[in-house]
Each structure stands twice: as structure tokens, then as C-alpha cells.
Amino acid sequence: MKITYTHATIRQIVTVTPNQKISNYDLPFDDKTKKKIIKMTGVETRYILDENTSLLPLYIQAVQEVFKTIDPQSIDALIVVTQTPEYRLPTTANVLHGILGLKKDALAFDINQGCSGYIYGLSQAFALLETASDIKRILLFDGDAISKISEPENKSTAFLFGDAASVTLCERSNNSKSYFVLKSDGRGYKNLIIPDGGIASPLCAASYKKQSDESGNITSASTLYMNGTEIFNFTVDEVPSLLEDIYTLSNQTSDSINVFCFHQANRFMLDFLANKMGITDKTPINIDHYGNSSSVSIPLLISDLPEKCCHPRSLLAGFGVGYSMGAVLLDLSNTQTTLKRFEK
Template identity: 30%
Template sequence: MDGLNIIGLGKAVPQKAFTNDDFSEFLETSDEWISTRTGIKTRRLCNINDYKSDENQLELAIIAAKEALKDSEIEADKIGICIVATATPTYAFPSTACLVARELGLNEDCMAFDLSAACSGFIYGLSVCKDMLSQRSRDTYALVVGAEEFSKILDFTDRSTCVLFGDGAGAAVVKLKEDDVYASIAHTRGDDKCLVCGGVANDKKLYMDGSAVYRFAIGAIEEVLKELVEKSKYSLEKIDHIVCHQANKRIINHVIRSTKQPEDKFFMNLDHYGNTSAASVPLALKEMQEKGELVAGDKAYLVGFGAGLTWGGILVSYR
């Protein structure tokens, strides 16, 4: 069986960081209230109230993609698939992926498209490109980007949601790896009540039932990890890393306790990025690489969950 191998990683975040104390200046909240309930201390945002930067989702996606391509040490003409996972594209069309392909100088026979699965988007994107790569020549690579600008859909008067999210992008260059273990899980349950945002050409903002999402997320992660182990025959004890969507520290801590795995197997960086939706997993992978925690030969279970409802996981190897 062919596995999925990550050979290059990149990231991009807005320049300006906003602390919990910054939010307390215009909301009835505090650093203690936010950090104890979520683990989040700061997040990067393109826009908030009167602060409007020139940064956007497309720009972040391009920067992260270029860095991943450089890190992979392959030529742009080797990329045959370009997928951008996003719920907050800069344009309804053209897709972010098409414009990323242009900026990177990818060949015109590269298939490029956006994928919308909210916070599960990067996981879904990896699974889709794995199947697509199996239909291409052996020397074809794929670029998968998670890029979000949630600041443009947040209601900054709603303290229960606006403090949770951040903007950012993460990217991975991937290829097939012969004779390697592989497993991919994806689930969908239609729901427009607990986590929803209006579509194109309206001014609707994000709504979330935090308690319902919390209960869903705990069950979703545990279910996905169990299914990944059953499908791959690769136990949690044998895996090097478990990288969950970075939504809430309490969610991940619950899974650490329930799986009885070492805490250092679960990387977390939501304290300084918040919930960056489809960007959170690749952002985490890039930081793991930068810190020397992700090394050649490592295998990781990546797990996502989010609006849709969607949830899923995938087993990947690194270089």
C-alpha cells in the first residue's frame, strides 16, 4: 500500500497579535476568563473593530505555500495537485487554489480547487489528494494548504465566540510513499444549528453553540483515533505524534486523559494562535518542525473536527 508522506511545510500568520487583555478593553471579559476556559492567550488577526490591515486569506495562503514548496526542495513543475482548504476565501471565485497556483508558477495541467470542510478541511484535503495522486505518475506531488481569515466573519460584540478564533495559513507538500502504512477516516453529519455562518452576499456572522461543539469534539476525536488504529493496525503507543485541530485546550486534555497517552505526544500551539480552523493542523506541524519535534521517519495521526458537522483523521509520515 502507498502511504502519504509530507516532505515540505510552511506557515503564515498576520503580523499583529491580540492578547486577551486587548479584548477586555471592549468586551466584558478577562485574560483569566478566556485562558482558563480555552487555553488561548493571544491570536493573530487581519482585522478587528477599527484595525484593518492589508493582509487577507489569499496572501497568507500564498506565503505559506511558497514556504512549503521551498522547504520541500522540489521544483514547482512537479506539483500536479493544489488544494486549498478554507471556509473564508478571499473570493467566491476564482478559487484561492487557482491564484496560489499562479503565484507559485505551477503548470497549467495542475488541478487546483478549494475545499470547504471548515476545521476538518486540511484533513479532508490530504485524503482527497492521496486518492488523486494514486491516479497520477509516480513523480507527481501535491500541495495542500489550510488558510483562513475568520476575523471577517466574527461578531466582535459576542464574547463567547470572537475570542476563540485567529487568522493564519499552513501548507504541506506531499507525495506517495511506497509500501507504507496508511489510513484515512472521514465523517459527515449535516447540522446547521451548533456551528454556522451565512453565505456569500450577506452580513451574517459566525454562530456557535459552544457546549454542543465541545461534546461533539470530544466524541469525534476519540472515535477517529479508534478507527485509525483499527484501520492501520498502528497503535497509539506506536505512533510518534497525535496532532488534533487546535480548538480548545480542555478538549485535547480530555483526549489525553481518555487515551492514557503521554502529554508530549499531543502538540498544542493554540495558546498563541487560537482556533485557526483549516489552518490549525498544518500550522502545528510547521511549528513542530521548527522546534525539532518533528523529525524524519516520524508518523503522526492528524485529526480534525468542525462545522458540517465534519470530522476525520489521517495517518501521515514525515519525509
């Protein structure tokens, strides 16, 4: 799907990371294994939620920064992108709506989407701003705590994921073009999955049974399974064509785009993509300090490196779980950014 919007923009992005910082060099694996995986993923440190904290207080801290300059009652819609919601039901969006005391005629809903989720969330927010005359200001929350659903003894995931939460203030604008391309290939959904926990395969005692796979990774059906080779192949095969679609839609080229803000999947993959497309000097990376924070990795990257990411022609691209992918080219030159640590 290719979409062009002309009346929506991002005014502010605030990202909050947990206050618990861990080093991958301290994980309980042998030194040879640690050095090999850290070199491949590029992840040296990460921020993860402690056992007594959910994403909710991080969302609230992030939005309080936005409310320093706008009236909460001016919010017309609230969207939450997450694959680690506060509850199975109700939606995290409705929980936040109630806590923040927003007006009753404001929309509130969740989007269950992972690595491409920020792009999908922006598209939904921009569509509402473009087409609904009564909607002028939207809060797009984005958060994931993949550390909570990963097996700490699984080498393929234990070193990779960090947690974070963000809020993006989207507003109606008279003249602000943005170009979206959204794609899916659900045939690869089994390559990044938590097998048990939904109604297709409910949790049971066997879900928590740990076993070793052919690579010596400890896995269970209640935690995240990732086929790294297949995810890599999908990414390097599909992302270049995704960007070509953006170039065609926007009448731009890779040379005319200021910056490419990619989902921070892993360092080897990001370097491979940048080299393949000849954009190594325009592809900022911060996965070494924060890990792969799923859908929130893009707003985290922008908040962490605004001087590199916020330009008139910034291209954002997410890809991964579900074999979902999305990209957007938009103007971030006037976007305010903030990066904070969670304060209890």
C-alpha cells in the same frame, strides 16, 4: 470511510502567520470575563490579518519557501482548503495557479471545509498521487481567517480564533503507508454556522443587525455563531471512536503511536480528550500562542513544534464545523517544516 494509501507522503510543510499579534488580555471586556474565558479556552495571544491583508500574500510567501528546492513547473495539482476564500468565485486555487504561473495541465480546485479540512485535503491529494499516474507532486494550501467573520463583541468567539496559512508539499512515494478515517454527522451543522451570506439566506440590511442572546453575547446573522456546549459534546463523544477506527485500520494502539496532533479547538476540550484517552503526554498544544486557526491549526502545530509532531507514527485529527471529522496516521519523520511571520 476508511482508506489506506501506499504511494504518497508529505515532504514539506510551511506555515505563515500574520504579523499582527494581539493579546486577549487587551480585549474590551471586563477583567473577570477575560480571565474566565482565557482560562477556559487557553488562548492568550493570537495572530490576525490586518484590515488591508487577505490570505493570498501569506499563501504566496509560504510557497516561495517550497520553490527554493523544487521547480514550480513540476507541480501537477494545486488544492486549497479554506472557508474564507479570496472571492466567492473564482476558486482561490485558480487565482494561485495564475499568480504562480503553473503549467496549464495542472489540476486546481478548492475544498470548502473547516476544522477537519486539512485531513480531507490530504486525503484528496494522496488519492490523486495513488491513482493518477501523471500526478507526482501536489501543493496543498490550507488557510483560514476566521477573525474576519467573527463578531468582536461576541464573547464565545472573540477570544478564540487566529488566522494563518500553510502549504504542504505532497509527493508520490514508492512505499509510504498512510491510514485515513473520514466521517460526518451533518445533523449538527447549525451549531457552528454563519446564518446569512449564501443563496439560502442572502445578505441584507437585517443580516448586520446586532442583538444580544441569552448569554449576553452580541451576535448578528452575518457573523459566526457557535454553540460551544454542543460542539464540545460532539467532540468528546465522537473523537475517541474516530481514533479507535484508526487503530483498527492500521493495526496500532494508542501506546504504539508516537504523537497525537489534534485540531486546536480550545484548551479545555483538548485536555479533556487527552485525559479521557490516556494520551496526555503525547498531545502537543500550542493554542495558547495562536488560538484556534480552524483547518490550518494542524499544519501550524506541526510547523511550530516539529520536534514533538514529526515522528514515524504521527496521528493527525480534525473535528468540528459541519460535524465533520477526519484522522490520519502517517510517517512525518522525514518531513521538513518551516514557520514564518508574514513579511509585507
